Amino acid sequence: MGSEPSPPQLLPPPLPLRTERLVLRTVVASDREAIGDYCAKPEVTRYLPFPALDDEGLTKRLDRLVAATAPSTVGEFLALAVEFDGVLVGDLMLRFSARHGDDAPPSIAELGWVFAPEYAGRGFATESARALIDLAFGHYPLHRVMAQLDPRNVASAALCERLGMRHEAHTREDFADRDGTWGDTAVYGLLRREWAAL
Numbered sequence: 001m002g003s004e005p006s007p008p009q010l011l012p013p014p015l016p017l018r019t020e021r022l023v024l025r026t027v028v029a030s031d032r033e034a035i036g037d038y039c040a041k042p043e044v045t046r047y048l049p050f051p052a053l054d055d056e057g058l059t060k061r062l063d064r065l066v067a068a069t070a071p072s073t074v075g076e077f078l079a080l081a082v083e084f085d086g087v088l089v090g091d092l093m094l095r096f097s098a099r100h101g102d103d104a105p106p107s108i109a110e111l112g113w114v115f116a117p118e119y120a121g122r123g124f125a126t127e128s129a130r131a132l133i134d135l136a137f138g139h140y141p142l143h144r145v146m147a148q149l150d151p152r153n154v155a156s157a158a159l160c161e162r163l164g165m166r167h168e169a170h171t172r173e174d175f176a177d178r179d180g181t182w183g184d185t186a187v188y189g190l191l192r193r194e195w196a197a198l
């Protein structure tokens, strides 16, 4: 009996990552209060794929984030807590979304970010997402990272621009917004060779 070829195993990421001001580490159960605080705010979740979290929603989200430590295949993701001065100020995600070839490792990943409004406007999202992109291309064998967002989310679009991502597409009315209207999507992308030239 022949066995199916399995994709090469990806090594777990070398965490924590340290930047000039921040520490990026895996999410742990005791982050519940800090993450719950900003994820309960409707202005924070306005453009996220989930509404402001109640206790039950927070439990589900936290369980997912805590488990997301070593993605290896499409559909899995890495979740990172971002700490400034020992305080959790936000969280980041890198989700493998595609691969090219049955026995190939993931080649495309999607970025995500959520920060506490009290820590906005200080470049923390930029600094930490830059480190995550470095991990995406430096540790993982990715060819492309991308972000998709509601174009009305100007803070997120500006973050993509600061990260050197290119605005690649604007698709019209392609998702049902929570407010009962059709929303647009903006796609930003960064290729490995562009990252290497940043």
Ligand SMILES: CC(C)(COP(=O)(O)OP(=O)(O)OC[C@H]1O[C@@H](n2cnc3c(N)ncnc32)[C@H](O)[C@@H]1OP(=O)(O)O)[C@@H](O)C(=O)NCCC(=O)NCCS
Residues within 6 Å of the ligand: 043, 044, 045, 047, 048, 113, 114, 115, 116, 119, 120, 121, 122, 123, 124, 125, 126, 127, 148, 149, 150, 153, 155, 156, 158, 159
């Ligand atoms: C998207 C989000 C992470 C962006 O946060 P942010 O605070 O705007 O981004 P940064 O932390 O990188 O800060 C950038 C700001 O700090 C300023 N800044 C100060 N020091 C800086 C530094 N060292 N480096 C970069 N920017 C710096 C920038 O000029 C910019 O100011 P501006 O907003 O007046 O232009 C935040 O709005 C958020 O969490 N939103 C809710 C969740 C969400 O919508 N997620 C995305 C779903 S697609």
